[in-house]
Amino acid sequence: xxxxxxxxxxxxxxxxxLSACSPQAPTxxxxxxxxxxxxxxxxxxxxxxxxxxxxxxxxxxxxGTKSEKQAASFLTExxxxxxxxxxxxxxxxxxxxxxxxxxxxxxxxxxxxSPAAFQFSVSGHVTGEIVEAGLGLESDYDDIDADGxxxxxxxxxxxxxxxxRNAGHAGAAAILIYFPQGYPINRWSLGKHDDAFIPALxxxxxxxxxxxxxxxxxxxxxxxxxxxxxxxxxxxxxxxIALKQPDFKTNNSKEIxxxxxxxxxxxxxxxxxxxxxxxxxxxxxxxxxxxxxTHKEIRFLFFGAEEVGLLxxxxxxxxxxxxxxxxxxxxxxxxxxxxxxxGKLAIQTVDGTANAVTKAASKAYEELHGHSVSIGSGGRxxxxxFQKAGIDAxxxxxxxxxxxxxxxxxxxxxxxxxxxxxxAKIVGKSxxxxxxxxxxxx
Ligand code: BES
Ligand code: ZN
Numbered sequence: 491x492x493x494x495x496x497x498x499x500x501x502x503x504x505x506x507x508l509s510a511c512s513p514q515a516p517t518x519x520x521x522x523x524x525x526x527x528x529x530x531x532x533x534x535x536x537x538x539x540x541x542x543x544x545x546x547x548x549x550x551x552x553x554g555t556k557s558e559k560q561a562a563s564f565l566t567e568x569x570x571x572x573x574x575x576x577x578x579x580x581x582x583x584x585x586x587x588x589x590x591x592x593x594x595x596x597x598x599x600x601x602x603x604s605p606a607a608f609q610f611s612v613s614g615h616v617t618g619e620i621v622e623a624g625l626g627l628e629s630d631y632d633d634i635d636a637d638g639x640x641x642x643x644x645x646x647x648x649x650x651x652x653x654x655r656n657a658g659h660a661g662a663a664a665i666l667i668y669f670p671q672g673y674p675i676n677r678w679s680l681g682k683h684d685d686a687f688i689p690a691l692x693x694x695x696x697x698x699x700x701x702x703x704x705x706x707x708x709x710x711x712x713x714x715x716x717x718x719x720x721x722x723x724x725x726x727x728x729x730x731i732a733l734k735q736p737d738f739k740t741n742n743s744k745e746i747x748x749x750x751x752x753x754x755x756x757x758x759x760x761x762x763x764x765x766x767x768x769x770x771x772x773x774x775x776x777x778x779x780x781x782x783x784t785h786k787e788i789r790f791l792f793f794g795a796e797e798v799g800l801l802x803x804x805x806x807x808x809x810x811x812x813x814x815x816x817x818x819x820x821x822x823x824x825x826x827x828x829x830x831x832x833g834k835l836a837i838q839t840v841d842g843t844a845n846a847v848t849k850a851a852s853k854a855y856e857e858l859h860g861h862s863v864s865i866g867s868g869g870r871x872x873x874x875x876f877q878k879a880g881i882d883a884x885x886x887x888x889x890x891x892x893x894x895x896x897x898x899x900x901x902x903x904x905x906x907x908x909x910x911x912x913x914a915k916i917v918g919k920s921x922x923x924x925x926x927x928x929x930x931x932x
Pocket of ligand 2: 764
């Protein structure tokens with residue numbers, strides 16, 4: 491009995507000794523990274539994010555208006571309070587006002603027509619013969635005389651912008667674009683203003699075909715196109731840029747990690763989720779990371795004019811020198827990151843393929859949640875201009891989104907603090923992963 495006990499004690503001692511001497515399992519985080527993440531998590535305060543959303547949603551932050559500027563002033567003040575110097579990057583853009591009335595009448599054609607305008611359709615009053623121009627390609631005008639006439643084309647092969655430009659270049663005074671069967675006609679855009687534009691209206695497939703039949707049976711027919719009240723105003727918006735310089739120099743300290751969100755909203759929408767949520771998280775990340783020692787530059791960006799075509803992010807990217815473009819190695823875009831009624835956190839890249847941002851974020855997500863995050867594709871926000879410029883970028887969004895986004899119901903009472911905190915942790919931890927060196931002995 492005694493000897494059995496002794497054997498047991500010796501075995502126990504031996505195994506304890508063995509495990510004490512064996513090398514530690516390698517951890518993926520260096521002590522410095524681990525400490526940085528701990529410091530950052532301790533500093534994060536979801537109440538700050540929530541208060542910023544309350545402040546930002548007092549009124550809609552409509553692009554290019556005083557209310558968008560007011561939001562920019564609030565953000566600037568906050569960032570300056572945290573010790574940042576804020577660069578306000580202003581830019582001009584063309585703000586389109588939709589027509590107040592549209593009319594299309596055709597000689598001898600008695601059915602009522604319900605045309606739609608495109609975003610960026612120009613105003614005008616045109617009387618002229620209607621002329622068929624096939625698919626509206628440049629070559630379709632080679633053998634027809636469109637001068638001063640109203641062209642009618644099928645929308646099948648090229649962008650609406652091209653269709654209107656081609657007709658304008660061929661001398662047409664207005665254009666009717668009829669859609670493929672079953673396509674809605676009333677929510678399309680010509681992209682942006684072009685001096686070659688002529689008044690343009692969209693027609694359903696059935697209306698377009700009926701009109702062509704009428705032209706075939708009745709010979710040349712005249713029509714009248716009237717678009718009233720649309721015009722382009724010059725407006726101004728602004729991006730805000732706050733830099734955190736590297737605290738330590740390493741071989742990669744010249745690289746830039748960018749974290750951004752758009753702060754404008756659409757008409758009549760308080761935009762609590764779209765996108766006071768992303769704005770508030772980026773603001774809190776700027777505060778919480780302020781004193782965490784990092785090895786690379788972190789740029790906190792707040793974009794204006796996203797809702798009218800990603801204009802702020804496009805402008806920012808266009809101002810980057812070739813060298814700064816190269817230095818920008820990762821861009822985290824936060825858009826719609828707080829709705830209690832949206833789905834799970836998802837990460838989207840323009841083409842759905844993984845990159846430096848999705849890799850760092852997947853790792854952070856797995857470490858925090860023990861399972862993987864979904865990576866999808868989508869280009870509907872400010873990561874797109876970055877990705878197009880060759881900068882690894884991704885959108886962080888809870889997906890699918892709540893159905894009332896872009897409406898007056900996008901209010902602060904539907905924001906989840908848990909979701910805000912979760913995305914803040916994932917993005918902050920991933921950014922730290924990317925700024926701090928791996929495999930060092932520090
Ligand atoms: N936050 C939205 C983008 C979004 C909404 C992505 C729902 C995924 C699901 C963004 O502010 C927006 O509205 N973008 C525009 C496109 C942009 C090019 C004007 C959109 O999606 O209509
Ligand atoms: Zn948005």
